[in-house]
Amino acid sequence: RAKGAGRARYCLFDEEMGRRMLARRAMEKDLRQALARGEITLHFQPIVDLATGRTICFEALARWYEPSRGLVPPSEFIPIAEEIGIIVEFGNWFLRRACREAARWPADIRIAVNLSPLQLSRADFIQQVEAALAESGLPPERLELEITESVPLVANQAMREVLCALKSRGISIALDDFGTGYSSLSYLRSFPFDRLKIDHSFVREIPGHGQTMAIVKAVLDLARSVNVRTTAEGIEIEPQRIWLQAQGCSEGQGYLFNRPMPAEKVAEFLAGECTISQRQPHVATPPR
Numbered sequence: 001r002a003k004g005a006g007r008a009r010y011c012l013f014d015e016e017m018g019r020r021m022l023a024r025r026a027m028e029k030d031l032r033q034a035l036a037r038g039e040i041t042l043h044f045q046p047i048v049d050l051a052t053g054r055t056i057c058f059e060a061l062a063r064w065y066e067p068s069r070g071l072v073p074p075s076e077f078i079p080i081a082e083e084i085g086i087i088v089e090f091g092n093w094f095l096r097r098a099c100r101e102a103a104r105w106p107a108d109i110r111i112a113v114n115l116s117p118l119q120l121s122r123a124d125f126i127q128q129v130e131a132a133l134a135e136s137g138l139p140p141e142r143l144e145l146e147i148t149e150s151v152p153l154v155a156n157q158a159m160r161e162v163l164c165a166l167k168s169r170g171i172s173i174a175l176d177d178f179g180t181g182y183s184s185l186s187y188l189r190s191f192p193f194d195r196l197k198i199d200h201s202f203v204r205e206i207p208g209h210g211q212t213m214a215i216v217k218a219v220l221d222l223a224r225s226v227n228v229r230t231t232a233e234g235i236e237i238e239p240q241r242i243w244l245q246a247q248g249c250s251e252g253q254g255y256l257f258n259r260p261m262p263a264e265k266v267a268e269f270l271a272g273e274c275t276i277s278q279r280q281p282h283v284a285t286p287p288r
């Protein structure tokens, strides 16, 4: 009896695996056409100066609206795009699109664009960045590139040289999702990052989790001592903002301030913020 049940389970599992594999193949196929079909867009989330409450930057975040699946989150489609190699094409498009949008914003507002390590490993990456800047007219000082520590990339001399070349052109480099990778400290030592983004998973445990708070405090002290700016990701509640600011975190990002918004909302948002911040610097805008 047990043997039979085992075999039945095995068959079910097998079918389930087959179904998943088919769904995955279909997703890959649709993803290859998504850019051409105009299904991919960027949304923009404000990054706020914690001391003044003003927006100083927007992070560009990829969105895929697929007619039958609805909104597919980047956590699902970016890894697939990386595996099938189209992330390079996507990433170049994101870069151009983000620079073009940012060039229309006030001159003191910057744009942060996420990079896949695969983009950095391409020989023409610097040319792609330069083309995006030239086409849009965006000054390099207004562009920040976010890289994640999910793969050991600055250990790689070639990639380190690419990052240095970008930096020497006036572009800033942020280390994204800090604390979640496996080589955070060696990263900081091997490349002069301009900014460190403290991952949401740490911010979520503030206040209350003593151990996490001690680690975040130490990271903020460390960043300050090596002259690196800090952004806390995923700030959702006021006590998080207050504590992070008190510990010397320079910028914040999260639903407390605003959710990512479509490009056409940005100008309106900035105009509204102007009026609000004159009255009360720390007021959070209600969710749309």
Ligand code: C2E
Pocket: 045, 060, 061, 062, 073, 074, 075, 078, 091, 094, 114, 115, 116, 146, 148, 176, 177, 200, 233, 234, 235, 236, 253, 254, 255, 256, 260
């Ligand atoms: P990330 O770069 O760390 O982006 C921050 C993520 O946190 C975004 O999720 C954002 O919507 C979300 N977030 C912001 N504030 C809050 C908050 O208060 N609470 C919570 N729970 N979440 C918040 P999103 O847009 O789903 O992006 C997820 C990840 O996908 C990004 O993480 C990034 O690693 C990747 N990604 C997104 N766009 C791109 C892109 O254009 N290129 C590449 N290579 N990766 C991208």
Ligand code: MG
Pocket: 059, 114, 146, 176
């Ligand atoms: Mg990011």
Ligand code: MG
Pocket: 176, 177, 197, 233
């Ligand atoms: Mg991040």
Ligand code: MG
Pocket: 177, 199, 200, 233
């Ligand atoms: Mg993150």
